[in-house]
Amino acid sequence: MSKLQNVIQPQPQPQPQPQPKSPYRNLLRGLVGAVALTTASFGVSAQTAQSQHQCPDQGHYLQVLGSGGPEINDGRSSTSYLLWVDGKARVLIDAGSGSAWRFEQSGARMEDLTAMLFTHLHVDHSADLPIYVKSAFFTDLNHDIDLYGPEGGERLADFIDFIDSLFGAEKGAYRYLNAPFNPDSHSPYHFIPHRVPLTFGKVIPVKDYGELQISAAAVAHGFLPALAWRIDVGDKSVTISGDMNGQTEQLIRLAKGTDLLIAHAAINEQTQGAGQFLHMKPSRIGEIADQTETGQLVLSHFMNRSLNREAEIGAQIGSNYSGKVGFAQDLSCWSLD
Numbered sequence: 001m002s003k004l005q006n007v008i009q010p011q012p013q014p015q016p017q018p019q020p021k022s023p024y025r026n027l028l029r030g031l032v033g034a035v036a037l038t039t040a041s042f043g044v045s046a047q048t049a050q051s052q053h054q055c056p057d058q059g060h061y062l063q064v065l066g067s068g069g070p071e072i073n074d075g076r077s078s079t080s081y082l083l084w085v086d087g088k089a090r091v092l093i094d095a096g097s098g099s100a101w102r103f104e105q106s107g108a109r110m111e112d113l114t115a116m117l118f119t120h121l122h123v124d125h126s127a128d129l130p131i132y133v134k135s136a137f138f139t140d141l142n143h144d145i146d147l148y149g150p151e152g153g154e155r156l157a158d159f160i161d162f163i164d165s166l167f168g169a170e171k172g173a174y175r176y177l178n179a180p181f182n183p184d185s186h187s188p189y190h191f192i193p194h195r196v197p198l199t200f201g202k203v204i205p206v207k208d209y210g211e212l213q214i215s216a217a218a219v220a221h222g223f224l225p226a227l228a229w230r231i232d233v234g235d236k237s238v239t240i241s242g243d244m245n246g247q248t249e250q251l252i253r254l255a256k257g258t259d260l261l262i263a264h265a266a267i268n269e270q271t272q273g274a275g276q277f278l279h280m281k282p283s284r285i286g287e288i289a290d291q292t293e294t295g296q297l298v299l300s301h302f303m304n305r306s307l308n309r310e311a312e313i314g315a316q317i318g319s320n321y322s323g324k325v326g327f328a329q330d331l332s333c334w335s336l337d
């Protein structure tokens, strides 16, 4: 029996907009991202478009900046999320391509950010970092921002090396942006990179900011170094799986009792080969969501093999999980309250 009666919708709903006249109409159907394309073509001001994408001023929300993966023909930005607390964007999680543009559309301010977390260093999760770093120069940011990412592995750089390869003073690709990474510079703010060790078998307490507690778990994205992240704010929490294949129990430990679980749905139930080695099948997402006892599961990181399969994927998840299931769109807001 289908469990699609449990489908939840993001809050708030975007304003009704004309459908785009585009060959990607079906892919874009219902996406808030389509609103941006449509309003741009109609000449609506950026301010008008922006106000439609903001999360409510009060409460705790996870906004999906990018709900796609690495494909360039999926109608979506690559992976990125923003945690909002009472109208302020406090934590950015991942920064795939298109993230920075969605950040602007969301109405978020660099000045409100406390930390940026990276699940792993594939391009669809990290390519926009230099955009944030450069754009900070033109803001009133005057406090440091912590950056957290995983230690390295055979096929992906260590987070500290990754930062150095981009922003290092001598050989960094963007060495002209080194100042905020140099603690001795006179920059009014600094970006402070931190390597998170891949400690399997337990939840990794990463940082307690008082108001925000950040923890992680090492997860299996094939053999690649990757983290799932959890952020607790008061008695609310959100957990983000990142890319992972579901072969370990780490995410279940991390996400136990979380108010909102974001799971990456990059494959369908029939996907074989490298896809299933790297990502979770919908039935496995359902098992994990059930064992975490979360009340809300939102799917993201769609790829063409999982896009536009809401009924099929919803039913496969529903066979193992009886809670609410949502399907992320770019700029959609999901309440933790």
Ligand SMILES: [Zn+2]
Pocket (backbone or CB within 6 Å): 069, 070, 079, 122, 124, 125, 243, 301
């Ligand atoms: Zn990915």
